[in-house]
Amino acid sequence: xxxxxxxxxDWVDERLxxxxxxxxxxxxxLIHHGSGPCHTSLLDPEFPEKLxxxxxxxxxxxxxxxxxxxxxxxxxxxRFSCLxxxxxxxxxxxxxxxxxxxxxxxxxxxxxxxxxxxxxSARLIQTDDLGKTHATERLRYQAEHxxxxxxxxxxxxxxxxxxxxxxxxxxxxxxxxxxxxxxxxCPPDVIGINHYLSSERFxxxxxxxxxxxxxxxxxxxxxxxxxxxxVLGAGPDGPAKLLLEAWERYRLPLAVTEAHNGCxxxxxxxxxxxxxxxxxxxxxxxxxxxAVALWSLLGAAGWSKLLTDGDDYESGVFDARSPVPRPxxxxxxxxxxAQTGSFDHPxxxxxxxxxxxxxxxxxxxxxxxxxxxxxxxxxxxxxGTGTLGRAVARLCESRxxxxxxxxxxxxDVANQASVEHALDRIRPWAVVNAAGYVRxxxxxxxxxxxxxxxxxxxxxxxxxxSWRGLPLVSFSSDLVFAGQKCTPYVEPDLVAPxxxxxxxKAEAExxxxxxxxxxxxxxTSAFFGPWDEWNFxxxxxxxxxxxxxxxxxDDLVISPTYVPELVNATLDLLIDGERGIWHVANSGEVTxxxxxxxxxxxxxxxxxxxxxxxxxxxxxAAPRPRYSVLGSERGVLLGxxxxxxxxFVSERSVINDPTFSHTRSGGMRVADCxxxxxxxxxxxxxx
Numbered sequence: 001x002x003x004x005x006x007x008x009x010d011w012v013d014e015r016l017x018x019x020x021x022x023x024x025x026x027x028x029x030l031i032h033h034g035s036g037p038c039h040t041s042l043l044d045p046e047f048p049e050k051l052x053x054x055x056x057x058x059x060x061x062x063x064x065x066x067x068x069x070x071x072x073x074x075x076x077x078x079r080f081s082c083l084x085x086x087x088x089x090x091x092x093x094x095x096x097x098x099x100x101x102x103x104x105x106x107x108x109x110x111x112x113x114x115x116x117x118x119x120x121s122a123r124l125i126q127t128d129d130l131g132k133t134h135a136t137e138r139l140r141y142q143a144e145h146x147x148x149x150x151x152x153x154x155x156x157x158x159x160x161x162x163x164x165x166x167x168x169x170x171x172x173x174x175x176x177x178x179x180x181x182x183x184x185x186c187p188p189d190v191i192g193i194n195h196y197l198s199s200e201r202f203x204x205x206x207x208x209x210x211x212x213x214x215x216x217x218x219x220x221x222x223x224x225x226x227x228x229x230x231v232l233g234a235g236p237d238g239p240a241k242l243l244l245e246a247w248e249r250y251r252l253p254l255a256v257t258e259a260h261n262g263c264x265x266x267x268x269x270x271x272x273x274x275x276x277x278x279x280x281x282x283x284x285x286x287x288x289x290x291a292v293a294l295w296s297l298l299g300a301a302g303w304s305k306l307l308t309d310g311d312d313y314e315s316g317v318f319d320a321r322s323p324v325p326r327p328x329x330x331x332x333x334x335x336x337x338a339q340t341g342s343f344d345h346p347x348x349x350x351x352x353x354x355x356x357x358x359x360x361x362x363x364x365x366x367x368x369x370x371x372x373x374x375x376x377x378x379x380x381x382x383x384g385t386g387t388l389g390r391a392v393a394r395l396c397e398s399r400x401x402x403x404x405x406x407x408x409x410x411x412d413v414a415n416q417a418s419v420e421h422a423l424d425r426i427r428p429w430a431v432v433n434a435a436g437y438v439r440x441x442x443x444x445x446x447x448x449x450x451x452x453x454x455x456x457x458x459x460x461x462x463x464x465x466s467w468r469g470l471p472l473v474s475f476s477s478d479l480v481f482a483g484q485k486c487t488p489y490v491e492p493d494l495v496a497p498x499x500x501x502x503x504x505k506a507e508a509e510x511x512x513x514x515x516x517x518x519x520x521x522x523x524t525s526a527f528f529g530p531w532d533e534w535n536f537x538x539x540x541x542x543x544x545x546x547x548x549x550x551x552x553x554d555d556l557v558i559s560p561t562y563v564p565e566l567v568n569a570t571l572d573l574l575i576d577g578e579r580g581i582w583h584v585a586n587s588g589e590v591t592x593x594x595x596x597x598x599x600x601x602x603x604x605x606x607x608x609x610x611x612x613x614x615x616x617x618x619x620x621a622a623p624r625p626r627y628s629v630l631g632s633e634r635g636v637l638l639g640x641x642x643x644x645x646x647x648f649v650s651e652r653s654v655i656n657d658p659t660f661s662h663t664r665s666g667g668m669r670v671a672d673c674x675x676x677x678x679x680x681x682x683x684x685x686x687x
Contacts, residue, residue, distance in 0.1 A: 001028055001058050003036045003051060009061065016062060027067040027125050030055055030111065031104075033077050033307075035088050042081055042100040043089060052110035059118040067123050070111035073194065074104035075153045076129045086306050095171040102168070102177065105156040109186040127192030127257045128153040130242050131199030134228050136365070139203040142218055146201075154250060158187045190290055192257030193239075193246060197271065197354055200228035200236040202365065209362050226362070229354040233364035236354060240278035247287035254287060258295035262304060262314035264399050265329055265572040266347035272330065273348050276337055294334055298325055322635035329576045346429035347575060349376035350400050378404040380428035382411055382461075383435035387532040388475060388563070392432050394531065395567040404428065408435065413457030419464050430471040430574060433461055440479065441621035443501040454504035459511035466516035473574050476581070478525035478558065480506040483625020488559070488589070490633045491523075491581045499622035509581065518579045522570050525585045525630050526595075529563030530652035536560075537648055540596045544605040554593040554612035559585040559629040562644035564651075569637040585630040588641030598642065602649045 001012050019026050030051065035041045040050050055070055071077075081087040082096035091097075108126065115122045131150055135143035148163065155163045159181045168178060203223050207215050210224040217223070228236045239256065246254055256279055261271035272294065279289045299316040302308075317334055318325035329345065336343040351372040353359050360368065379396060383389030384407040396403040404426045411422040413435050423431075436454050437443060443450040458474050465472040479502035480495040495506045512519050528537040536552075537560075543550040561584070569584050590598065593612035600607040615624060638644070 001030060001062075002034065003031045003054050004034055006037060006054060006057075013061075016065075020064065025067060026065060027069055028058065028062070028065050029069045029072050030058065031070065031107075032072040033080070033087065035081070041089055042078070042103055043091075043096060044103070047103045048107035048110050051107040052114045055111035056114035056118065059115040059122070063118055066119060066121055067125055068112065068115055069125050069127055069192070070108045070115075071104045073128045073153075074101055074108070075150070076194075077104065080306065086308055098168050098171045098173055101152060102156070102173065105153060106180070108157065109181075109184050112186055123189035124157075124186065125190045125192050125255070125257065126154065126157060126188035127194055129194045129196070129199055130246060131195065131201065132228075132237055132242060132245075133201045133203060134232060134365075135203035136205055138205045139221060139223055142203055142221070142223075151249065154188065154191055154246075156181050157185065158250060158252075159185045187250075188252060190253045190255050191246060191250060192255050193243060194258035194295070195239050195242055195256070195275075196258075197229060197236070197261060198227055200238075201225050202228045202231040204231065204362075204365070229359050230361045231365050233360075233366035233368040235359075235369050238278060239275050240281045243278060243282035243287060243289065244285055247282065252288075254282070254289050255291040255293065256289070257291075257293050259292055260295045260300075260316065261352075262300070263353075264568060265575040266350075266399060266401060267352055268328075268330055269333055269345060269348060269575075270350075270352035272333060273343070274352065292337075294330065319635060319637075321637060323633065326635055327576075328572075332577070345575070346377050347401065350374040350402060353400055356400060374402065376402045377427055377429045378402040380411075380422070380426050380431045381405045382413055382431070382433050384408075384410070386434060386436075386438070387529070387535070388527070388567075389434035391529055391531060391563045391567050392434055392571075395564060395571065399568075399571065401571070411435075413461045414452050416460060416464075419461055423464065423468065423470075428470065431461065431465055431473070432570075432574070433458055433472065433474040436475070437501070437504070440499065440501040443504070444499065444621045447500055450500055450504050451507075454501075455508045455511060458508045459515055462512040462515040462519055465519070471518065471520070471574060471577070472512075472516055473520040473522060473570060474508070474512055475570075476509050476521050476523040477502065477505045478523060478585075478628040478630050479625065480509070480523070481625055481628050483627045485627060488629040488631025489583070490631050491583055492633070498625055501622060502625075513580070518577075520570075520573060520578050521581045522566075522573070523581060523583050523585075523630060524561045524566055525628060526558045526592075527561045527563045527566060528648060530648055532563075536592070536595070537599045537645075538652065540599045540610070541603050541605065541652075544600055544603075544609045549609050549611045550596055551611040551613050551618060552592040552596045553615040553618055553624075554591045555614050555626065556624050557589050557591055557627045557629055558595070559587075559589050560595050560641055560644075561585040561638070562648060564647075565638045565644060573637075582634055583630040583632040584637055586638045586641040586644045587636060589629040590641065595641075598645050599649070602645045 016026065036047065036051065040047050051070065078097050078101040081089060082091040082100040085092040112124050133143040133146040152167060164178060203225055205221055205223045207222060207224060214224045214226060215222060216225060243254060256275055259272055259275040261268045276292055279292050283289045294317050296316040298318050298320045299314055301311040301313045304312045313321065315328055317328065317330045319328055333343045351374065356371050357368060379401055381389055381392045381403055384405040389405060393403055393405040406422060412418040413433065435457065437450040462472055479499065480497050481489050481493065482496035482498055497503045497506050509521050512521055528535045540550050566584055573582060593610055596610040597607035600610060
């Protein structure tokens with residue numbers, strides 16, 4: 001019931017009423033990284049009293065609610081709003097930080113007083129981010145400063161005078177203001193610990209080790225503030241140690257009130273697994289840990305850049321990009337933990353990226369801890385010599401997913417004995433079928449070969465996986481459609497292929513799903529990627545750079561798909577246990593000629609070199625659908641085509657990498673993982 005939306009009672013009545021009907025006990029928050037309505041702000045002297053008045057109104061309306069968090073993360077909000085300047089009111093000074101923090105914590109005290117006048121049994125669950133700062137010897141003073149500052153929300157509520165006073169006296173806060181908390185203590189009933197992979201930091205004065213964009217200063221020393229996991233040889237301390245530190249300091253009941261990792265699905269599962277076992281370990285060591293809660297239930301938008309730029313979406317327990325929020329593997333894990341206290345999945349038998357050696361982006365500080373042993377069975381990938389198969393392997397590599405990439409000589413999907421032998425030998429937990437006949441025009445004269453590789457093989461593989469209880473994902477094409485629509489095709493639309501290749505894919509879909517009811521079939525379109533130098537986008541750049549023109553059809557409309565995004569989304573769907581047909585393509589529709597122009601422009605080349613021609617002039621042997629754009633009624637999982645083209649231009653490289661192996665497990669850096677309190681470069685250590 002956010003204060004900023006005060007007065008919208010009907011909306012809240014409906015939802016809290018339903019929560020009550022379901023027997024769910026909510027924790028009601030009133031302000032969450034905000035400043036309240038427009039008549040106040042974090043720096044308003046009357047902010048505490050105004051929030052308390054609103055809290056009383058809410059309690060009067062919902063007297064059955066007993067658990068409250070009037071202000072979420074006061075310290076974090078004060079830092080990002082008034083010390084770092086990212087959020088309103090965008091101040092960057094210690095006095096504003098101190099005032100914003102005191103106002104928020106005082107508001108918590110007064111709000112709980114107002115609530116308890118209506119609900120005497122009301123409980124305070126006070127949340128804040130709990131991190132930890134590590135540093136070189138030269139910057140130990142700054143680390144000590146930040147490691148004491150992290151406790152201020154709870155110190156104020158419990159009135160730790162000797163801990164509080166040094167923080168506020170030097171910025172003009174009076175003794176009377178500090179003593180107010182002594183007369184009005186409000187210890188939390190539960191201390192809510194929010195901890196993220198980015199919550200542990202490392203401060204390093206050796207600037208030459210880091211890119212200039214990370215350089216910052218506290219006015220005394222210049223240094224870099226980076227994720228501890230990227231620098232510390234031993235790795236981050238992790239949630240288990242931090243929970244015990246909180247318990248030793250306060251001896252009050254604890255809960256992990258936010259557990260989230262904005263990353264690939266298996267890393268989300270691995271992080272929750274580590275947090276869950278950390279809570280169990282803290283309990284075994286004597287701490288009273290009441291709960292582990294997942295954030296965010298419906299995912300989050302914009303947190304990868306701290307709500308300052310864009311709205312990149314990261315899914316949570318549910319993926320809100322579907323018409324009805326779709327439960328992910330996290331939902332299955334949360335349900336199992338709640339009901340049985342345990343959960344197992346093959347991907348959990350490998351360590352998270354923050355525990356693997358490739359996490360280190362810079363010269364390590366201290367001895368590097370050995371990587372935990374992985375006992376994860378592999379993901380079997382067919383089509384090892386093809387673009388898609390190698391792309392799946394590369395992305396498994398970067399995600400720390402053990403895999404076995406097989407060529408046709410190692411696994412012929414259309415040969416029963418070969419399939420059985422490979423599955424017996426590799427013993428995978430799931431199969432990704434990326435093998436197949438892909439030459440659309442040649443298929444018109446090589447019908448038998450196309451049918452063997454695209455229909456008979458996948459159907460045989462599906463039957464064998466079904467018999468063994470193995471999840472299977474296979475890929476299909478937009479060419480299963482006739483092209484008579486003028487709006488994007490969605491999953492239930494009637495297939496009516498116009499060429500042999502499309503016919504083989506349509507029949508493969510039918511037979512795969514008939515043989516294996518739990519199989520996942522991913523339809524995609526005109527994929528392009530940074531590693532295959534012979535795809536359309538690479539060819540455009542190569543020809544234009546050589547000063548030649550490039551012919552492309554201007555009357556066939558498609559939805560080009562960026563291979564890394566396609567593979568990552570497919571692997572997430574596989575881990576989620578999804579089945580049936582899914583359309584996975586980037587959002588946007590273009591002709592082949594327009595696609596070429598956009599690639600040229602992104603690469604800084606002259607788009608006039610694209611020679612737009614009708615498809616009939618290009619002498620295709622196989623007829624193409626006039627319109628084959630893919631949409632989805634199950635969920636739009638990929639970003640826009642223009643964003644994908646920009647990524648392609650910046651990431652393209654040659655596929656023939658001599659260091660790339662078919663048998664590795666583990667991975668490279670996961671560079672685009674995000675967490676709520678992401679790194680802040682230029683404000684590290686501001687006082």
